[in-house]
Structures are given as structure tokens and as C-alpha cells.
Amino acid sequence: xxxxxxxxxxxxxxxxxxxxxxxxxxxxxxxxxxxxxxxxxxxxxxxxxxxxxxxxxxxxxxxxxxxxxxxxxxxxxxxxxxxxxxxxxxxxxxxxxxxxxxxxxxxxxxxxxxxxxxxxxxxxxxxxxxxxxxxxxxxxxxxxxxxxxxxxxxxxxxxxxxxxxxxxxxxxxxxxxxxxxxxxxxxxxxxxxxxxxxxxxxxxxxxxxxxxxxxxxxxxxxxxxxxxxxxxxxxxxxxxxxxxxxxxxxxxxxxxxxxxxxxxxxxxxxxxxxxxxxxxxxxxxxxxxxxxxxxxxxxx
Amino acid sequence: xxxxxxxxxxxxxxxxxxxxxxxxxxxxxxxxxxxxxxxxxxxxxxxxxxxxxxxxxxxxxxxxxxxxxxxxxxxxxxxxxxxxxxxxxxxxxxxxxxxxxxxxxxxxxxxxxxxxxxxxxxxxxxxxxxxxxxxxxxxxxxxxxxxxxxxxxxxxxxxxxxxxxxxxxxxxxxxxxxxxxxxxxxxxxxxxxxxxxxxxxxxxxxxxxxxxxxxxxxxxxxxxxxxxxxxxxxxxxxxxxxxxxxxxxxxxxxxxxxxxxxxxxxxxxxxxxxxxxxxxxxxxxxxxxxxxxxxxxxxxxxxxxxxxxxxxxxxxxxxxxxxxxxxxxxxxxxxxxxxxxxxxxxxxxxxxxxxxxxxxxxxxxxxxxxxxxxxxxxxxxxxxxxxxxxxxxxxxxxxxxxxxxxxxxxxxxxxxxxxxxxxxxxxxxxxxxxxxxxxxxxxxxxxxxxxxxxxxxxxxxxxxxxxxxxxxxxxxxxxxxxx
Numbered sequence: 001x002x003x004x005x006x007x008x009x010x011x012x013x014x015x016x017x018x019x020x021x022x023x024x025x026x027x028x029x030x031x032x033x034x035x036x037x038x039x040x041x042x043x044x045x046x047x048x049x050x051x052x053x054x055x056x057x058x059x060x061x062x063x064x065x066x067x068x069x070x071x072x073x074x075x076x077x078x079x080x081x082x083x084x085x086x087x088x089x090x091x092x093x094x095x096x097x098x099x100x101x102x103x104x105x106x107x108x109x110x111x112x113x114x115x116x117x118x119x120x121x122x123x124x125x126x127x128x129x130x131x132x133x134x135x136x137x138x139x140x141x142x143x144x145x146x147x148x149x150x151x152x153x154x155x156x157x158x159x160x161x162x163x164x165x166x167x168x169x170x171x172x173x174x175x176x177x178x179x180x181x182x183x184x185x186x187x188x189x190x191x192x193x194x195x196x197x198x199x200x201x202x203x204x205x206x207x208x209x210x211x212x213x214x215x216x217x218x219x220x221x222x223x224x225x226x227x228x229x230x231x232x233x234x235x236x237x238x239x240x241x242x243x244x245x246x247x248x249x250x251x252x253x254x255x256x257x258x259x260x261x262x263x264x265x266x267x268x269x270x271x272x273x274x275x276x277x278x279x280x281x282x283x284x285x286x287x288x289x290x291x292x293x294x295x296x297x298x299x300x
Numbered sequence: 301x302x303x304x305x306x307x308x309x310x311x312x313x314x315x316x317x318x319x320x321x322x323x324x325x326x327x328x329x330x331x332x333x334x335x336x337x338x339x340x341x342x343x344x345x346x347x348x349x350x351x352x353x354x355x356x357x358x359x360x361x362x363x364x365x366x367x368x369x370x371x372x373x374x375x376x377x378x379x380x381x382x383x384x385x386x387x388x389x390x391x392x393x394x395x396x397x398x399x400x401x402x403x404x405x406x407x408x409x410x411x412x413x414x415x416x417x418x419x420x421x422x423x424x425x426x427x428x429x430x431x432x433x434x435x436x437x438x439x440x441x442x443x444x445x446x447x448x449x450x451x452x453x454x455x456x457x458x459x460x461x462x463x464x465x466x467x468x469x470x471x472x473x474x475x476x477x478x479x480x481x482x483x484x485x486x487x488x489x490x491x492x493x494x495x496x497x498x499x500x501x502x503x504x505x506x507x508x509x510x511x512x513x514x515x516x517x518x519x520x521x522x523x524x525x526x527x528x529x530x531x532x533x534x535x536x537x538x539x540x541x542x543x544x545x546x547x548x549x550x551x552x553x554x555x556x557x558x559x560x561x562x563x564x565x566x567x568x569x570x571x572x573x574x575x576x577x578x579x580x581x582x583x584x585x586x587x588x589x590x591x592x593x594x595x596x597x598x599x600x601x602x603x604x605x606x607x608x609x610x611x612x613x614x615x616x617x618x619x620x621x622x623x624x625x626x627x628x629x630x631x632x633x634x635x636x637x638x639x640x641x642x643x644x645x646x647x648x649x650x651x652x653x654x655x656x657x658x659x660x661x662x663x664x665x666x667x668x669x670x671x672x673x674x675x676x677x678x679x680x681x682x683x684x685x686x687x688x689x690x691x692x693x694x695x696x697x698x699x700x701x702x703x704x705x706x707x708x709x710x711x712x713x714x715x716x717x718x719x720x721x722x723x724x725x726x727x728x729x730x731x732x733x734x735x736x737x738x739x740x741x742x743x744x745x746x747x748x749x750x751x752x753x754x755x756x757x758x759x760x761x762x763x764x765x766x767x768x769x770x771x772x773x774x775x776x777x778x779x780x781x782x783x
Binding site (some may be wrong): 056168209210212214215217218221222226227228231233234235236238240241243244246247250270271273274 | 305338339342362465575576577580581592
């Protein structure tokens with residue numbers, strides 16, 4: 001019996017090969033996955049990109065986002081209907097084109113936009129639609145005609161502001177770290193690594209920064225100003241923040257230990273329960289095999 | 301010019317380091333206690349709803365999360381329109397029981413694990429011996445009691461707050477859970493693995509007797525070591541008695557003259573300012589009217605006994621009287637007497653816990669009160685290490701706009717630096733060669749304040765906004781601004 005997690009992929013493959021999902025598919029898939037036909041139909045009907053009726057050779061989805069509405073969605077639909085002969089939500093009599101609207105396809109900064117055979121077409125106008133449809137009729141493939149979506153137009157915050165979109169180069173964040181940090185701090189951790197056979201991060205702060213890592217969402221300057229210059233009890237005219245050679249500089253952000261050195265084990269929890277710490281130590285030190293039960297390991 | 305560095309300072313909470321600057325003649329030019337960590341809670345809490353605050357800010361500390369939880373809760377009560385006096389009796393008593401248990405376990409931790417090695421083995425003991433294992437090897441019974449006292453406090457905390465560290469007991473306007481008779485009986489009667497509250501009182505009494513006896517034999521160094529005059533601050537009741545959960549702020553100077561006359565908590569910002577120094581991430585609070593040089597105060601057990609006129613529980617009051625006789629009723633300025641004061645508080649907390657455990661009110665189910673929401677709340681309590689202030693301002697939607705935390709150890713910043721300077725001067729006056737036990741003396745002085753450096757540096761550091769460079773004659777030779 002095939003793993004049911006592969007069901008979506010299988011549906012895609014079949015639709016790509018046959019244009020739509022027919023009764024034959026549901027029967028076969030039901031046997032392959034050991035899932036009832038009706039459940040597979042439920043999955044297929046949940047997603048509007050899956051079709052259970054024959055489709056035209058080329059399937060068009062026009063984005064109906066609010067931006068598209070403002071920039072002429074109605075006219076684009078009209079143009080597609082005129083050029084292809086298909087009405088919105090159906091296939092033209094020759095079986096060449098199917099026309100649908102769709103919600104967000106991730107191209108709202110290029111509206112009006114559409115997918116034709118899942119290739120992107122952006123900044124559509126009546127003229128452009130006419131040309132695209134004619135060329136497809138003349139034998140061009142939608143892949144060849146599709147627009148390239150320039151990625152530099154996507155919103156990318158400056159790299160020092162970005163959290164999710166930061167470009168990931170392995171080791172890069174570390175090299176920056178060594179620029180801003182005297183050995184005083186990381187040195188101790190590296191010393192531990194050098195001298196310890198087994199190094200364990202115990203607790204959320206050690207593992208990923210914990211609550212103090214909330215600082216990573218705020219520029220350091222702002223934190224400094226708030227603490228030393230703008231607090232309710234700040235001296236009038238205070239203009240300095242701590243900075244001296246004997247005071248280790250702070251890291252640019254809060255790091256988890258494993259980002260700096262190799263950590264062999266992590267014990268989660270804020271704080272980890274005594275039982276979990278004890279069992280972890282026993283397991284590591286004496287090679288015991290005490291199970292850490294789910295309700296003992298708390299992450300809060 | 302020579303520099304001696306002690307790093308890290310051990311057996312304190314958090315990370316610290318000491319530098320001693322010597323001149324060409326080998327005399328101490330200056331000595332600094334640097335607190336080298338920093339976090340930034342007051343800024344990154346902004347924008348969060350007030351009801352998250354007491355859970356988030358207790359992560360300031362793993363030793364006294366309860367203190368932060370309760371100080372924040374007292375402030376947050378006001379945000380929902382509840383002043384300390386408006387809490388239901390059950391809610392207030394459960395919070396107090398939680399607070400006393402916290403004080404009890406934290407003081408026990410400090411005395412048995414952190415301070416006892418210095419007292420048992422003396423200043424010159426080898427480093428291998430100066431830890432709790434050394435204590436257990438030398439005096440098994442004392443170590444066992446210390447561990448059980450700590451467990452008792454922790455178990456009370458767990459019964460009220462759900463767990464020993466970072467539990468949740470207080471909610472805006474009250475507490476969220478009733479206290480069950482089963483839970484109470486375990487502490488009143490004891491169980492197989494836990495002695496009862498009467499044993500705790502008995503042991504606390506033994507510890508006070510121990511330190512009295514110790515003082516008898518060692519008063520030479522206990523009385524003089526790191527002695528210096530200073531102001532003292534703590535909460536007192538309306539009658540002037542020692543108060544830990546909710547009272548008025550009083551401060552006295554080294555002679556006992558009142559410098560802060562029993563002020564209401566919500567006026568603290570009128571009386572206090574905080575100075576900033578370049579060499580430390582911790583600020584220097586002081587009483588505004590006295591100025592930065594004279595307005596600083598010690599806080600914690602010693603300071604609390606110095607400002608209080610009496611203690612409300614009988615056994616602790618008796619010990620208080622003995623303690624006060626040492627200085628003939630004047631404030632006690634001997635750093636090492638902090639340990640003594642701390643143990644009197646341990647006894648006081650044990651007695652207070654018994655009072656509350658015997659009080660049927662703590663089993664009640666009137667838990668939460670509601671009032672008219674406000675935009676500002678200020679909570680001040682006496683944490684184990686001293687006066688702790690939490691101050692929040694919120695917008696009409698309850699989002700935190702401003703947060704000011706003055707943590708106990710911050711008040712002790714100047715005192716600890718004085719103590720370090722005192723010891724450094726003494727060491728280098730007596731001897732030109734530096735030994736490890738000498739450097740340990742500096743740690744001993746710091747440790748008397750039981751500093752919690754992690755808490756105290758919730759306020760931020762680094763990023764040179766303004767850099768000043770001085771030469772050896774203290775002339776400003778360079779200055780840079782960075783924005």
C-alpha cells in the first residue's frame with residue numbers, strides 16, 4: 001500500500017498527463033493508497049486547480065485579486081473570452097482553451113496577471129491577450145511565451161532588517177559575529193567546546209535565545225536609547241551609554257549556543273524540569289536509556 | 301600602570317568581572333566591578349499586551365522569577381483598576397505565601413550554596429573546597445538541612461504557581477487557582493520526603509544561632525570587612541515594621557536619619573534618578589534630592605533591617621533586637637552582616653508562612669477582582685535581594701508603551717563597587733604580591749550582596765553612541781559619536 005502522503009503528488013501527475021481526473025483514476029488511486037474513492041474525490045475537489053471534467057488543451061487562470069480588479073480584470077476576462085471563444089468557467093467548443101479565475105497566484109505586483117498552463121503572464125492588456133492567444137493557436141508553447149517574473153521587484157527588506165528573507169550563506173553570520181565580538185564572550189564557549197567531550201545546551205535561552213531573543217526584533221540603538229537615555233528615571237541631560245574596553249561588547253543579536261559551536265545535546269524547557277535534566281545526564285553519562293516522556297518535556 | 305582582572309566572578313547569579321588599576325607604585329588607582337551582560341527587556345516588551353508582561357518579565361531571572369512575577373502583577377493589577385488594597389483577601393494571602401516561600405528558598409540557596417563555603421572554610425581556603433560540595437563534605441547535616449529548606453520553599457511555590465520556576469500564579473486582579481487543603485496539609489504536617497513548616501522554623505532558628513556563634517568567634521573580620529557608611533532602603537508597613545510584599549518606601553542614611561520618608565509606591569519616579577557609567581551595563585539609582593554622590597542606597601536584607609523599626613513575627617523580632625544591639629539601634633554598615641540579616645529574614649519568612657498556612661482564608665475561592673482600567677501601573681516589592689520596581693504604561697488597547705524596571709541589584713551597584721574598592725585597597729596596601737585567596741576576598745565582598753547580575757542588566761549595552769577616551773592623567777584625549 002502506498003503512503004497516503006504521496007496522494008497530492010499522484011493527483012498532480014495524473015492531471016498533468018491526462019488533463020483531468022476521471023473515474024478510472026479514482027478507482028486506481030483508491031486501490032493504490034487504500035483510501036476510499038470518496039475521500040480522494042474530497043481532496044481533489046478541495047483544490048480548484050484540480051479538475052474532474054475534461055479540460056481544453058490550454059488552461060488559463062486569471063487572477064481576481066483586488067489589485068487585478070482595479071487594473072482591469074473585467075476587460076482582461078472579456079479579451080480572453082473573445083480571443084479563445086471560451087466563457088469564464090468553461091472550455092471553448094473546439095476544446096483548445098479553458099478559462100477560469102483564480103485567487104492569489106503570488107503576482108499581485110504585476111497585475112493583471114494570469115497563469116496559462118501554470119506559466120506566468122503579467123501586465124496583461126487587451127492587445128497582449130490577443131497576441132498570446134493567437135500565437136498559442138499558431139503552435140507556440142505557453143512556456144516560450146511566458147513572462148519572466150523579475151525577483152528584484154519582490155519586497156526585500158535591507159539585509160540588516162530582514163528576518164525571513166535574509167540571504168542564507170552558511171557561515172556568513174558567524175564571520176560577522178567575530179568582527180563585532182571580543183573573545184571574552186565567545187571565547188568562553190569555545191573553551192568549553194575544546195575541553196568538554198560532551199556539550200549540552202540546557203534551557204531555551206541556551207538553545208535559541210529564549211525570551212531575551214525578543215531583542216533581535218528591535219534595532220540595538222533603540223534598546224540602548226530606551227534603557228539609558230529615555231527611561232522614566234533617566235537623569236536629565238544623560239547622554240552616554242556604557243562603552244569601555246573592560247566591558248565586553250554585546251553581540252549584534254542573541255544567538256543560540258549551537259550557532260557558535262557544535263552542541264551535542266539540547267534539553268528544552270523554560271526551565272527544563274528536574275526529571276528531564278536528571279534523565280538526560282544519566283543517559284549521557286552512564287549510557288542509560290531512560291525515555292524522555294512527552295509530558296515531561298515542556299517547551300514553555 | 302598595571303591591571304588586575306578577576307573574571308569571571310564566581311558564585312553569583314550572572315556574569316561579572318572586576319578590574320583593579322594599579323599605579324606605578326603598585327597602589328590601587330581605582331577598582332571596578334563590571335557587569336558584563338545585558339538584555340533589554342524594557343524595550344522589547346513594548347508593543348506587547350500588558351497581560352503577557354508578568355509571564356515574560358519573570359524570565360529576567362531563574363532564581364527569583366516569583367519576585368518579578370509578583371512585582372509585575374502588582375503593577376498590572378492597577379492597569380485593570382485594582383490597587384494592592386483591593387485584592388480579595390484570599391488572593392493577597394496566596395501571593396504573600398508565594399512571595400515568602402520565594403524569599404525563603406532564595407535566601408537558603410544563597411546562604412548554603414553560595415556564602416557558606418566562605419564562612420566555613422575562611423577566605424584562604426583552596427578553590428576546590430569553596431563550593432557546596434565542599435560544604436556537604438565538611439558538614440553533611442548542615443548541607444542536608446540547607447537543601448531541604450530550599451526544597452520546602454520550592455514546593456510551596458510549585459503548589460501555588462504550578463511549578464518551581466516560571467510558574468504562573470497571579471493574573472490581573474488576583475490569582476488564578478485555589479489552594480487545596482491537601483496541598484496545605486503537606487506543608488503543615490510534613491510528608492515522607494518533606495519536613496513540615498515547624499521543622500523549617502526550627503532549622504531557621506538554628507541557622508541564626510549558627511551565625512551568632514560564628515560572629516562571636518570571627519567578629520574581627522566580620523565587623524570590619526568591607527565596612528563603609530551608606531544609605532539603606534526598603535519597604536516598611538504603616539507602623540514601620542519590616543514589610544516584603546506591599547508597603548511604603550523608606551530610606552535612612554548611615555547614621556539613621558530618614559532620607560526618604562515612607563513614600564507611596566506610585567511616587568517613586570519623583571524621588572529617584574539613575575546614573576549611567578561607561579564601564580558597566582548596570583545603572584546607578586539614587587535619591588534625586590541627595591544627588592548622585594550621596595543619594596545611593598544599599599538594599600536587601602541588611603538594608604531592610606536597617607530601615608525597619610520592628611519585625612511582626614515573635615522569633616524574628618527577638619533576633620532583630622539582638623542584631624540591632626550590635627550597633628545600638630543605629631544602621632548597621634558592615635557588609636558581612638548581610639549574611640546575618642539574611643538569616644533573620646529566613647526565620648521571619650518561615651514564621652510568616654506558618655501564619656498563612658494556618659489561615660483558612662488561603663483556601664477561599666474569591667480569587668479575582670475587577671476595576672476600571674487605567675494606563676499606568678507601578679509595583680514595588682522587596683525581592684530577596686532588595687527593592688524591586690516594575691513600572692508599566694499602556695495605551696487604551698492595553699499595549700505596553702513604556703516599561704521601567706529598577707531591579708534590586710541595580711541599587712546595590714554603587715555599594716558593591718564601594719566594597720570592591722575597599723577590599724582592593726586593603727589587599728594592595730598589605731601586600732605587593734597577589735595570591736588567589738586575596739582575589740577571592742573581593743568576590744566575598746560582592747557575594748555578601750547576593751547580586752543577581754542577570755536581573756540587573758535587563759537594561760541594554762554596547763553600540764558606542766558616545767565614546768570618550770581618557771589618558772592616564774584622566775585628560776579627555778578623544779571623543780567620538782556614532783549614530
